[in-house]
Amino acid sequence: MKRNTTKNLTKQSGYMNALMHECMQTCSHAIILLVIVGSMTFAQFQLPKYEKYTLSNGLTVYLMEQHEVPLVYMNAIFPAGAVWDGEESGLAALTAEALLFGSKNYTKDQIEETFDFLGAGISANAGKEAAQVSISFKKGDFDQLFPIFADVIRNPSFPKTEVDKRIQRWVAELEQAKESPRGVIGNYFGKFIYGENPYGNPVDGTKNTVSALTPDDLRSFFNLHYQLSKSCISIVGDFVSEEIKLKLDQVFPPSPKVDLPLLPQQIQAGIDPFIENRVLLVNKDDSRETTFMIGSMGVAWNNPDIIQIDIINTILGGRFTSWLNTELRINTGLTYGARSTFSNRKYSGTFYILSFTGTENTSAAIDLTLKVVERLHKEGIDEETLTSAKNYIKGQFPPDYETAGSLAGLLTTMFFYGLEDSYINDFEKNIDAMTVENANNIIAKYFPKENMQFVLIGKADEIREVAAKYGKVIERNLSEDGF
């Protein structure tokens, strides 16, 4: 728990990246004073060399040697996220965590003690679409830890006592989670946008659904969704590939490939376009501020314009000087931060703006947000702004892939979403290729401006009328189970 107070909520906190942009009209004098910056040439970041191959059981393996630090990171990814929960919301997330509750050859205590003792890390969790199991350890500890890792991803035992204990805490955590409107607003928004589509499933489930889960549910979910033939492991760090390959062969002896079909049709089903503005007003009686999300549908990972969209979003709400942060924070002091995000999934995605403000400023902050969106469509982007955003993205790109851990994560992400090396290797080239004309086409094509969907969490009695200004209001109470 960090007790410092910062300029921006940070990337690390998992919430806000560097937020916000600029105001050409009100500070035109500024332009003369600025260091004039043209488009910069950067040392192009290239994906380090790696090897990819497939074992007889169908598991894809990525090996990337990185010798700077004596650490090794391993990451396994499975198509085992919450989109496959069905009615049993929370099933994927609990299954992932429960992998570490014991396996054929190791008890929960043995797993925890071995990893903790070596200062190594092990984690297993599920997100919306995928589950990941990751370990990190000192070079040299491979032989002790890898067999455990291999056993938990193939032979978890899901002991009832441990599963029940976790469910008991899980339910309490779901209740506590509602203490943070900013922590749960994404769940409300996802459900509000997607409705019955599996992408609307809250990853952590609800009290009712999680309470009902049993070890058998976990087992059947595991058997279908943790097929090695649909998965990969990436190993990145300080090792010698030839040695690791031999070790992998020992731990994964030749075995027949199992390939059961998953049922992705439901996930691929589209969402009917929104035909009106809607507002979900979630009441929290003791609120002193209103937390809000405004947005609509976004794009899928395989969208060909994904990098161009990112450039525009950087300008709108993806950095400290973005238009949203400039207006809502820097110029008016209405909030500590405002940002916009494209959340890209395999088959679809969402776009949202997120901010918060004192209850009494709810109307001012939301009006201003909508004005900024309108300005984006009306005025578009000029050359100087575009150049600044390109430089910013290029300049901040290399640190994203600085560690073996982040590279391991990148490789599994590339596998899961089917991204080519060119996504990384041509990234800077693609950034540079963007023109002002493209930019304005991208805005018109992808940035929602009408039929917006709003979620407001705050004191309903004081913001009900404000909420009604924006569209048809649906009311809920934060204390009600689910989202």
Add this chain to the structure above:
Amino acid sequence: MKKLIAILLFFSFAVFPQSSVEDIKSFTLENGMKIIVLEDHSIPNANMYLFYKVGSRNEYPGITGISHFFEHMMFNGAKKYGPKEFDRVMEANGGANNAYTSQNITAYTNWFPNHTMEVMFELEADRIAYLNFDSTMIESERGVILSERSTGLENDPMEELWDEVQAAAFTAHPYMWPVVGWESDIKNWTKQDLENYFRTYYAPNNCIVVIAGDVKYNWVKTLAEKYFAPIPSGPDPRKIHTVEPEQKGERKVFVKREVPSPYVLFAYHVPQTSSEEYYALDLLESILSSGKTSRLYKSIVDEKQLAIDIGTYYGNAFDPTVIMIYAIAGQDVKAEVLEKAIKDEIEKVINEGVTDNEFQKVKNQKLMGFYRSMETINGKANTIGTYELFFGDYKKLFSAPEDYNKVTKEEIQQVAEKYFTKNNRTVGILNTEEEK
């Protein structure tokens, strides 16, 4: 586990292969500003950390939170670069930044592509030498800070309890107020207060700069001479002479707030980071809370199911501080039951000491922690700065594995016995209703 111990003891003495003490160079400008440089060419980026030795401990009632407010104002305009331009110029050059304020220090962090380093020097020099306080910017920033304070409290009941426990644990020392400040002070700071603060604390002799990344030492030196050296030094800031008097009895705090289950927070007074007992206390803290097999997690969360979250905090501090132990109760668990369970675990360490296995475990964890913190240029700069500030010398970073190895099991038990006493404790509970 025996075999493991032998392997690890051997390993523990290895130094950091990724950077050695010789890789770090430093120089001090005539105005007293110390600059520490670590060349690391793994990515074409670099960072610049500026640590000012000022934090909420330098404040007094009436201006609480002003260090943090000041931190925000550093982005709001100087001479060459007016309001909003610092961030605009930095981002247009591919850079990003953040800043944080603690009880002890204020840090400014710039991350940038290596070829734009001169711009970073120019931006920093402008605001250190000529920060300007624009009245309009002061007012909008006041709103930002009120929102920052409010959003922290809105989203985290523990933060509310934390403030109250800190305020009770300290009766004299300025560690008693929250870094963000009390609301009434936030609303009433004046431009004059900010100007005084700037003159007192933002002189180059009160600042340490760390630069790590794909840069050349000589180029850093040239730029430092050009941009930072002309800034005049200032008088040494007032020493913080207030010593927190010894606590003579347990203090209890209750905060009423509607929550699904109670929050519990303990504070014990302990020595500052530069103390000889620091390493033993730091290992004790890890034994209590680091990992699933730690004392508190294993017993209270996993086995007894009394809490859904538990942890400890022993932050770096110039002055004697507190170790915090925090927990959120599980469903239908009473605060007093959770409180007792925590006390039992503490008693157990005091009475029975620590085992060989967990003793070696926390040392191994520390070593891994160091490796992880040295994986990025960002982690390197931050760690180097932390050691320079709180341990008096960045070189201590490289002797840290040995410093931890020198601690004995008995010393860990001794510090537990010495500091985890009832008289030295403040216990805070946040709950919907007070338990009868």
